[in-house]
Amino acid sequence: MKSTYHNAHNRGKTNLGWLDSKHSFSFGQFFNPQLTNFGLLRVLNDDVVAPNMGFGKHPHQDIEIISIPLDGSLRHRDNMGNETIIKEGEIQVMTAGTGIEHSEFNNSKTETVNFLQLWIFPNQKNLKPRYDQQKISNRIKNDWQQILSPYPDDSGVWIHQKAWINLGEFTEATSINYNCHVEANGVYFFIIEGEAEIATQQLGKRDAIGIWAFENLQVKTQSHTKILAIEVPMQ
Known part of the structure; x- marks a missing residue:
């Protein structure tokens, strides 16, 4: 990683x-x-x-x-x-x-x-x-919600790139995995609100961490936390 x-x-x-x-x-x-x-x-x-x-x-x-x-x-x-x-x-x-x-x-x-x-x-x-x-649906809580992908028929809007954006709105402390759609991609986690621990890094409001070359990633959030997970090709 x-x-x-x-x-x-x-x-x-x-x-x-x-x-x-x-x-x-x-x-x-x-x-x-x-x-x-x-x-x-x-x-x-x-x-x-x-x-x-x-x-x-x-x-x-x-x-x-x-x-x-x-x-x-x-x-x-x-x-x-x-x-x-x-x-x-x-x-x-x-x-x-x-x-x-x-x-x-x-x-x-x-x-x-x-x-x-x-x-x-x-x-x-x-x-x-x-x-x-x-x-964006406001009914999905404590889980990732896909809001962008490469596919017109998939959930959310789409773009001309092998990229995905997921929004996580966590009303309670949550431990959740993130798995890349494409192995060679990386993920830029941006904390909109609240606090989280990602790859042992403590993150607060508007902090971010970019992670790549990983197989399985655990995200631990506090309550009242909102995270944008932006998955993109690294090159």
Whole structure:
């Protein structure tokens, strides 16, 4: 087993007044040669956006973009004709492919919105751009819930990569295994809330650990803990 521990306090920071963003990997003006990616997971940003503010129209190409609101809602618009609201308890995915332009704004005039944005490299370039969003079931507790996979007919949204994302919402102290779908993949565990022990490492809120080259992994959580398990190819 191999692992890399990322303390929440060591994340990169961008504060523009209207945006308070924490970067798990190098992004924008934050660059750390030891924190450029985890396998094909290129970006994990933890963004808090002020009321009625947001990211104006901007382009992307050849990347899979996943957004998960944790608190509040986002107003989305893109050049594919999509105009939607993405709320807490939902997941959004975009295949940038040959090129997209989109904007994301806080949908509230009074409250901040907090969301996670992930970028994962696709398995091929120049794909046809696409958009999707789905609700995440709030009925599954104390177990992994798949919210993203490589397969359109599987649970959750899908992307063009042998990657899976599972959300674990643990209302009580739980011991649970994680088994990789693909042996050569690694898993980046990001603690949204609460505390957990993974590979003997104690983790708190917004801490993370990336683990690869393992056969069977045990995750021990405390009560009131929420974990995002992001499984990606390592190369």
